Structure formats: C-alpha cells, structure tokens
Amino acid sequence: MLAEQVLSQFEATGVQTCFHGRHINPQIYADLNGSNWHLKDYESRGGYQALRKILAKNSGVTADDVTASGMTPDQVIAVVKESGLRGRGGAGFPTGLKWSFMPRQYAGQKYLVCNSDEGEPGTCKDREILQFNPHMVIEGMIIAAYAMGIAVGYNYIHGEIFKTYLRFEEAIEEARAAGLLGNNILGSDFSFQLHAAHGYGAYICGEETSLLESLEGKKGQPRYKPPFPASFGLYGKPTTINNTETFAAVPWIIRNGGQAYLACGKPNSGGTKIFSISGDVELPGNYEVPMGTPFSQLLELAGGVRSGRQLKAVIPGGSSSPVLPGSIMMDCTMDYDSIAKAGSMLGSGAVIVLDDSRCMVKSLQRLSYFYMHESCGQCTPCREGTGWLSRVVDRIENGHGHVTDLDLLDNVAENIMGRTICALGDAAAMPVRAMIKHFRPEFEYHVEHKTCMVPLYV
Amino acid sequence: MISEESKVRFAQEVAKYPVDQKQSAVMACLAIVQQESGYVSAESEVLVAEFLGMAPMAVHEVTTFYNMYNQQPVGKYKLNVCTNLPCQLRDGGKALKHLEHKLDIKMGETTPDGMFTLQQCECLGACADSPVLLVNDQTMCSFMSDDKLDQLVDGLRAVGDK
Ligand SMILES: NC(=O)C1=CN([C@@H]2O[C@H](COP(=O)(O)OP(=O)(O)OC[C@H]3O[C@@H](n4cnc5c(N)ncnc54)[C@H](O)[C@@H]3O)[C@@H](O)[C@H]2O)C=CC1
Ligand SMILES: Cc1cc2nc3c(=O)[nH]c(=O)nc-3n(C[C@H](O)[C@H](O)[C@H](O)COP(=O)(O)O)c2cc1C
Ligand code: SF4
Ligand code: FES
Numbered sequence: 001m002l003a004e005q006v007l008s009q010f011e012a013t014g015v016q017t018c019f020h021g022r023h024i025n026p027q028i029y030a031d032l033n034g035s036n037w038h039l040k041d042y043e044s045r046g047g048y049q050a051l052r053k054i055l056a057k058n059s060g061v062t063a064d065d066v067t068a069s070g071m072t073p074d075q076v077i078a079v080v081k082e083s084g085l086r087g088r089g090g091a092g093f094p095t096g097l098k099w100s101f102m103p104r105q106y107a108g109q110k111y112l113v114c115n116s117d118e119g120e121p122g123t124c125k126d127r128e129i130l131q132f133n134p135h136m137v138i139e140g141m142i143i144a145a146y147a148m149g150i151a152v153g154y155n156y157i158h159g160e161i162f163k164t165y166l167r168f169e170e171a172i173e174e175a176r177a178a179g180l181l182g183n184n185i186l187g188s189d190f191s192f193q194l195h196a197a198h199g200y201g202a203y204i205c206g207e208e209t210s211l212l213e214s215l216e217g218k219k220g221q222p223r224y225k226p227p228f229p230a231s232f233g234l235y236g237k238p239t240t241i242n243n244t245e246t247f248a249a250v251p252w253i254i255r256n257g258g259q260a261y262l263a264c265g266k267p268n269s270g271g272t273k274i275f276s277i278s279g280d281v282e283l284p285g286n287y288e289v290p291m292g293t294p295f296s297q298l299l300e301l302a303g304g305v306r307s308g309r310q311l312k313a314v315i316p317g318g319s320s321s322p323v324l325p326g327s328i329m330m331d332c333t334m335d336y337d338s339i340a341k342a343g344s345m346l347g348s349g350a351v352i353v354l355d356d357s358r359c360m361v362k363s364l365q366r367l368s369y370f371y372m373h374e375s376c377g378q379c380t381p382c383r384e385g386t387g388w389l390s391r392v393v394d395r396i397e398n399g400h401g402h403v404t405d406l407d408l409l410d411n412v413a414e415n416i417m418g419r420t421i422c423a424l425g426d427a428a429a430m431p432v433r434a435m436i437k438h439f440r441p442e443f444e445y446h447v448e449h450k451t452c453m454v455p456l457y458v
Numbered sequence: 459m460i461s462e463e464s465k466v467r468f469a470q471e472v473a474k475y476p477v478d479q480k481q482s483a484v485m486a487c488l489a490i491v492q493q494e495s496g497y498v499s500a501e502s503e504v505l506v507a508e509f510l511g512m513a514p515m516a517v518h519e520v521t522t523f524y525n526m527y528n529q530q531p532v533g534k535y536k537l538n539v540c541t542n543l544p545c546q547l548r549d550g551g552k553a554l555k556h557l558e559h560k561l562d563i564k565m566g567e568t569t570p571d572g573m574f575t576l577q578q579c580e581c582l583g584a585c586a587d588s589p590v591l592l593v594n595d596q597t598m599c600s601f602m603s604d605d606k607l608d609q610l611v612d613g614l615r616a617v618g619d620k
Contacts, residue, residue: 006616006617011597118583119583124587126583160595162595195474197485202525285586319543
C-alpha cells in the first residue's frame with residue numbers, strides 16, 4: 001500500500017456533516033451526495049440556468065420566457081437587492097448594495113474576489129460548498145462579474161483545505177471547457193476569467209484587505225478602511241469581495257427571484273443560511289435552514305446536547321462572537337436581528353455548543369491563545385493586548401490569578417476595542433468581555449480556589 | 459534546486475495574474491517548493507525570488523508570515539492536529555496527547571527516525587469532523603479516534619520509505 005492509500009481511508013465523506021438529510025428547504029446543499037459535484041451533475045440540478053437566463057441563452061432544457069430577453073446588469077443588482085441577501089462572511093453587509101458601489105464607468109481593470117479563507121473557529125461550511133458543489137460558486141461569481149462589469153476574478157481558498165483547492169481548479173477547467181468561463185461566455189459578448197489561489201495558514205487573511213495583500217504576494221497585513229475595496233482593492237483597482245456562501249446563494253436568487261429568496265427567511269434576513277454546529281452536540285455538522293429558524297429547532301436537528309447533558313452556553317457566530325448563556329439562546333431565532341438583540345452576532349453562522357461540564361475559563365483560554373497567535377502584529381493595542389488577554393486568562397486557569405485580574409481583563413479588552421486597523425482586535429476582546437459578563441462567578445471561583453468550579457472538562 | 463517539473467507548475471501559477479504582477483504567485487510557488495523539498499530553504503527562497511522578479515527578503519517575509527511553510531526540514535509526515543476550542547470540545551486535545559504518547563515525542567518535535575513531526579494547529583475549517591488533523595499540508599483526516607490514530611501511524615510506518 002502507498003502512503004496516499006493509507007491516508008485516503010481517513011478522509012471525510014461528508015455523510016455525517018452534510019448529506020444527513022436534516023437540512024430544511026436547502027438551496028446550496030440540496031441533493032448533494034459527495035460524488036455529484038461535476039458540471040453535468042450541477043446542470044442536471046438546474047445549474048447554470050440562471051446564467052443562461054441573464055445572457056438570454058436558453059439551453060432548451062426549460063421553456064422559460066424571461067430567457068428570451070436576458071437581464072441587464074442593473075436588473076441583476078436590483079434582484080439581488082430585493083432578495084435581502086446579506087454577506088455570509090460574518091459582517092452581514094447587504095450584497096446588492098455592495099455590488100452597486102462598484103464604479104460602473106471605470107476605465108481600467110476591476111476585480112472580483114471570493115473569500116474562501118474560512119478559518120474562524122467553528123466555521124466549516126465553505127469547505128463543504130466548494131468540495132461538493134463548486135459550480136454553484138462559479139456560477140454565482142460569473143453572475144456577479146456580469147452585474148458589475150468585471151473581467152477577472154480569483155477565489156482565495158484556505159490553504160489547509162488544499163484538496164478542495166485542487167477540486168475547485170478542476171471545476172474551473174470543466175466550466176472553461178464548456179464555454180461557461182473565459183472569452184465570450186455562451187457565445188455572448190461577456191468575458192470573465194476565473195482563477196483559484198490559496199492561502200497557507202494565516203487566519204488574518206480572511207479579513208478582506210489582508211486577503212488582497214496576500215493575493216498580491218505579500219504578508220497578509222490588513223489595510224486601513226476606508227478606502228473600501230470597492231474603490232481601492234486588488235492592485236489598487238476597484239474590487240468586490242464576497243464570501244463563498246454569498247456567491248453560492250446568487251444562482252438560486254436569479255432563477256427564483258428576489259422576493260422568493262426573501263420569503264424563505266425573515267425580513268432583513270433573507271434566504272437560507274448554513275450553520276456549522278460544533279462542540280457538545282450529538283451530530284455536529286452543517287445544517288442549511290431558513291433564516292429565522294428557532295435555535296431550539298436547530299439544536300434538535302443536530303441531535304441535541306451530547307449525552308443528554310444540559311445546555312450551558314452557545315457561541316452563536318464563530319469564535320469572534322460573544323458567548324450567550326444557553327437560556328438566552330433557547331429564546332433566540334437564527335437571524336441577524338434576533339442574535340444581535342440578545343447581545344451577540346450571527347457572524348459566520350458557526351454555532352459552538354458548550355454543555356454543563358465545560359469550564360468557561362478553560363474555554364476562553366484556548367480562544368485567547370488563538371487571537372494572540374493570529375494577530376498580525378501591526379497595531380500595538382492588538383499585538384500587545386491579545387498577549388495580555390491570553391496570559392491573564394492563562395494564569396487564572398492555572399490557579400495563579402489575582403482578584404484584580406477580572407478588572408484587568410476588562411480594561412485590556414476596553415483598550416483594544418475600536419483602536420485597531422481591523423476587526424481582529426475586537427474579535428479578541430469581545431469574547432473575553434462576554435465570558436466575564438455572563439460567567440463571572442466561574443472566573444471568581446477560579447481566582448479564589450485555584451481550580452475549576454466545573455471540574456469535568458475533558 | 460528546483461526541478462523542471464516544478465518550474466512548469468510555477469509558470470502555470472504566474473499565468474493566473476497580470477503580467478506585471480508575477481509576485482502574486484509567490485504563495486503557490488513556495489507551496490510547490492515545500493511539496494518537492496519538504497521545506498522552504500533560504501536557497502529556494504532566492505530561486506523563487508529570481509523566478510518572480512522579487513527581492514529575496516520579500517519572499518522570506520512571506521515564508522515567515524504564513525504558518526504552513528516549514529522553515530526547517532520536518533519529518534516525512536507532518537501531522538498537524540487542530541486543538542482550537544470547537545475541536546478541543548471533541549477530543550482534539552486528546553488526539554494530540556495520544557499521538558505524543560504513541561510517537562513518544564512532544565508536540566513540535568520529530569521522531570528520531572525522521573518519520574513523523576507532530577504539531578498543534580489552529581482551525582482547519584473542518585470543526586464538525588473533529589478530531590481532525592492535516593497530513594503533509596494536503597490530506598485532511600477526519601473523526602480521528604485513538605484507534606484510527608493508531609491505524610494511521612502504523613499504516614504509514616508499514617509503508618515505510620516507499
Ligand atoms: N468567515 C470567517 O471565517 C470569519 C468571519 N469574520 C467576520 O467578519 C466580520 C468583520 O468583517 P469586516 O470585513 O471587518 O466588516 P466590515 O463591516 O468592515 O465590512 C463588511 C463588508 O462590507 C463592505 N463595506 C462596508 N462598508 C462599506 C462602505 N461604506 N463602502 C463600501 N463597502 C463597504 C466591506 O468592504 C466588506 O466587504 C465580523 O463580524 C466577523 O463575524 C471574522 C473572522 C472569520
Ligand atoms: C479577522 C477577520 C477574519 C475574517 N475571515 C473571513 C473569512 O474567513 N471568510 C469570509 O468570508 N470573511 C471573513 N472576514 C470578513 C471579510 O473581511 C469580509 O467582510 C467578507 O469576506 C465580505 O464578504 P460578504 O459581504 O459576502 O460577507 C473576516 C474578517 C476579519 C476581521
Ligand atoms: S487589529 Fe490585530 S490583526 Fe488587525 S491589523 Fe491590527 S494587529 Fe493586525
Ligand atoms: S476548530 Fe478545529 S477544525 Fe475548526
């Protein structure tokens with residue numbers, strides 16, 4: 001046996017995490033089985049119909065009247081606006097609005113970039129989109145490029161999912177060979193070149209301006225915003241960046257209409273969303289459900305809390321989002337407004353579940369280490385502050401904490417927030433403050449007794 | 459030395475970018491170097507710099523900024539175990555400990571026979587598959603219970619130098 005064969009036995013199949021049949025009205029993950037990712041499979045699911053509709057190139061498969069006239073770029077943007085689609089990368093910025101910022105008459109090159117650098121702890125949805133349905137992202141990108149008059153695009157893929165990067169390259173080749181990418185797409189006068197690029201292990205490169213620096217072949221240190229990429233992006237040119245899942249939502253919207261997408265979710269939170277559920281649940285995985293689905297229902301889909309234990313806390317939107325006690329979470333619905341009202345954020349949709357055997361100090365310790373490790377170091381409050389946070393949480397966990405440490409943590413967090421170039425600083429500070437706010441007695445117990453209040457942590 | 463085969467791959471990467479932006483291919487070229495040589499040496503940084511028309515220091519900045527580039531030789535198999543919180547909640551830390559025990563090395567070390575290097579790493583973007591580990595920057599191994607970790611190590615040992 002070769003090493004490759006030994007290793008291949010352990011590669012994920014997606015059966016547990018994606019093809020479990022427990023999505024609710026899925027659009028992106030609908031009808032996937034792991035092997036039907038090729039162009040012909042995607043087309044048999046209605047793939048590239050949206051593109052044909054826009055370019056007025058009816059495939060002959062369906063008799064759709066609208067395809068006769070096609071859609072103008074402005075019409076495409078109007079439909080995306082109407083859909084209520086918001087950026088799935090975490091900030092939830094309205095996608096149609098972002099697209100309308102791109103200067104229409106700009107003389108030089110403009111760029112389209114897909115952010116597949118998914119590295120937010122808890123988030124594992126983009127990997128499965130790219131692995132099992134890459135053409136949906138490609139079609140979404142072609143439509144976006146058409147809407148904004150962009151001729152060149154890149155998909156920047158997390159280096160750690162290297163095989164997914166290779167698959168995406170293969171999918172690009174399939175699309176190119178079929179005349180769906182490249183010059184004069186489907187015989188129209190619209191041309192779009194798409195390439196795959198990869199990171200190599202830097203969380204910060206998920207931040208859009210850092211990603212652009214990395215694409216330019218530099219270390220990925222974020223730039224000041226504004227100017228936003230829409231005016232100064234890749235190689236200084238106007239650039240639109242969206243998350244993988246954002247692009248993947250677009251073909252469905254064009255095919256079914258903006259209103260239909262909006263109606264799937266809630267006002268202000270249109271469509272479906274993929275939630276990555278990790279931690280103390282029976283069935284961790286990705287679950288695509290309509291926006292506004294009650295958290296309790298989502299938890300049920302994931303098999304409930306592991307081993308029948310009690311729900312203690314939930315980090316609802318990736319490690320950067322503030323933790324919420326289980327009781328508050330059970331009253332939330334999974335959409336931007338509900339989670340924001342509860343004091344956290346929907347973020348990337350990574351739901352980290354903690355049961356009643358978990359010590360919050362120990363949990364925070366690992367996250368604080370992460371932010372220290374991943375700070376790019378260019379702003380002092382973040383570079384020094386993340387180190388402070390990590391060291392102080394560390395000493396509390398290890399029984400060397402002082403009574404004043406809780407105030408110190410709050411003070412350091414306060415001094416990071418709003419004083420840095422990118423949002424990583426806030427992302428490091430917010431979880432600390434939320435942990436102390438909701439679980440202060442556990443931190444105090446640690447300082448006083450030099451040990452966990454909850455000793456079961458495995 | 460960079461093989462002719464790698465140079466062909468370099469050229470494919472360069473072709474993705476505008477002609478005056480060859481530097482954009484540096485990440486991919488360094489990854490190719492690492493796949494070929496196991497690590498990125500100072501000499502290969504210079505060769506990549508020449509190929510892309512960059513200053514060697516600019517290449518070095520890239521090698522040192524991104525966690526996955528090996529700046530020193532590593533074992534034949536580099537095992538990166540994710541121990542970030544979502545994985546920690548599902549035995550990611552335990553998997554690392556198990557490997558330390560099985561390989562009789564501490565994290566960050568290489569086995570004396572040069573077969574395995576063991577590292578902890580940050581989120582691999584596969585949190586629902588925990589415990590997960592990445593082998594040689596390319597192959598993600600999922601749901602790695604202690605049994606499977608043993609199979610993995612024993613399996614790779616059995617393959618040996620082939
Ligand atoms: N998916 C993941 O793995 C991760 C996601 N995140 C999320 O990222 C979020 C922060 O992202 P940022 O990009 O810093 O947020 P942001 O609010 O600065 O920007 C969001 C998007 O809207 C655009 N935008 C905002 N205002 C604009 C304006 N006036 N003109 C033109 N464009 C404008 C930005 O260019 C960007 O694409 C956090 O909320 C966090 O949830 C953080 C870490 C990892
Ligand atoms: C530290 C940091 C890391 C980020 N990582 C990612 C990421 O991995 N993927 C992503 O799509 N957005 C990430 N973002 C958000 C991006 O900056 C940007 O808002 C997003 O890609 C825009 O796409 P969207 O509007 O479709 O969400 C990150 C932001 C920060 C501050
Ligand atoms: S906030 Fe941190 S990660 Fe962001 S630019 Fe500043 S130092 Fe770098
Ligand atoms: S936290 Fe381990 S893969 Fe995401």
